[in-house]
Amino acid sequence: MASAPVRGHSVVYAPRIQDLLARGEKVFRIDATTVGVSDCHLIAEIVAERPVSAMERSVYKPAAGADIPHDSATRTIRALGQDVMEGIRTPPPPTRGLSGSWPYAPTSYLRRWLFSSDPLPVSLLSKRGVTRSDTLSRIVDRAVTVWPGSDTEGGTALAEQIRDASGTQERRQAIALYRRATATLCDGVAALAGNALWLMGQEREQEAARADLTAVLWETLRLLPPAWMLFRKGGDAYTGLHPEIRPEDRVALFPLLMHRHPDYWPDPLEFRPERWAGVADPEKTPAFMPFGFEGARCWAKHLVVPLAERLLTVAFDNRLVIRSPQQEAPVPLRSLLSVRFDAEAGA
Template sequence: MSHRILSARPATESERPTFKPLQGRSIVRAQALQQMQAIGRDVRAALKRPIRANIDFSGPWPHVGHLFLRDMLLGEDPHRLRFLMNRILELTPMLTWAVIAMGAARPLKLREGASSLAAFSAAAPNYDERRYAMGLYRRTAAPICFTISTLVANALWLGLPFDDHTSNRNILYEALRLLPPSWNILRNASPEYPVLDDRIKANDDILLLPLLSHRDPGLWDDPNAFRPERWDRLDPEDHLGYLPFGHVSERCWGRHMVMPLAEAMLDIVRDSNLVVDPHQRKAHVRLTGLLGVSQVSLVRKRG
């Protein structure tokens, strides 16, 4: 049924959180694609650069991973732009827009090495356009930093220490199954849906829950267990009910950035002799925004 609902029609702009209207202006597909291509270039450039030695990944996750990604991808951007990645702005949209309004007051000057994404804000000709461009900068870059650091934190909590023979990719696929950052998919009422099932009425909005389909015992063996090895024989692109990046009809555009960056971060963790703090026995997962463990404390393994 989930497959049929998501195949029935494309998502509208209000149903796609990253590119819903901004400041009352629709973000057309061409503009959204332009933004994603820019951050994609920044990701590819960052992955080509050697990662500095002796990175300290100990401390509270996902915060540690978030700062690493911000500096890796956007480290040469003006402070006004990089501050838009601050997690404190998640508290309220009013705070976010207050910071953007102050940051847009003066033109932006870019130094060598600034991100491709930052160029859109620097090219804005006036205050209103700069404010809009900075809003797009946050809309595009923040989900990359937030989602990947949350995904890695989830993997660390669910599975660390990892078996030496288990691939990073399998670890991440399994973390995406048990704690999918995008744990719900909204579809507003639409005439296509009552045709699919007479229990759906014409004015019914629909909330699909990958959080549930990812744990459905009819679709998974031992569904509540963290078993990365299951992905040796499963295909994440077409396994029924597996929707960490949305439905096949409209996958998340950022998914090709998520996996390489998350794998690179897991490599650092696995090479650093880090473990979850033995004193941490519980972790909170809030059903708001991204579905992730609020804090995982990593420490150096003793002995």
């Protein structure tokens, strides 16, 4: 199920991903304590068997020594949506920021576009140079806990949640949610936009694809979904669903494999955005789960495609071109599936 060359471009997966793509079975053992599943019916049964646990979530897993309350999670979703919609309506930063190594360049670009209006030190929470260092992250977190900014300084709705926190514990959780929300959104959108840009190929193919970027992004989510694997811990809840699953097992659910299986998709390895023409609600398509599974769906899924489409439109309007010397791009083993390549924006 590895991808054939797509419109002049192809990808080279990390060896462990290549091993997964080479498997023909839909339920298989990865190691002594992990079972992989790409069968859409079994996945549905696994997802329905029990609610997702707090530790299986990404953004809303426990923070500052306590679970994230439901109302805090809801406020964060609404605040992030407000900030993204405001960002989409505002002029983007200079597009020279999109030049360089993808997906790192667009990740930093999106953080600057959406969250640079926040006052110091809150704005540092979304800086990639800070988030990559545990030491710097701890220093900034402490600084924001002591000084989250004043009501007169403006900024994003996410930053306002930090300022409005009623105590130290609530503020620490608001800081954690700010950091996780901005990172998850920007990293995910950058990965999706980069994957789409690579799959669209050279400039002449890109021009043709621009007619329906939404369809391009849905097809990218099928063929190269950034959220390519999700874990369920504790196989005891699932032992009755399949004989391969034991009580001590973790269960890995693979949209990446399910999305390219010939049982579910015609010409599954072909990049064909036209397959989404006339599809009113792509997420209701059988064997298609681009934003995760019930109970653990991406909390910002309604923001991802519009923001990625806006980012690609800005890139194309400013004549962004792929400058990688090779036609094969690496896809390393990371939590987000993303193609690596170099690009350059026009003057």
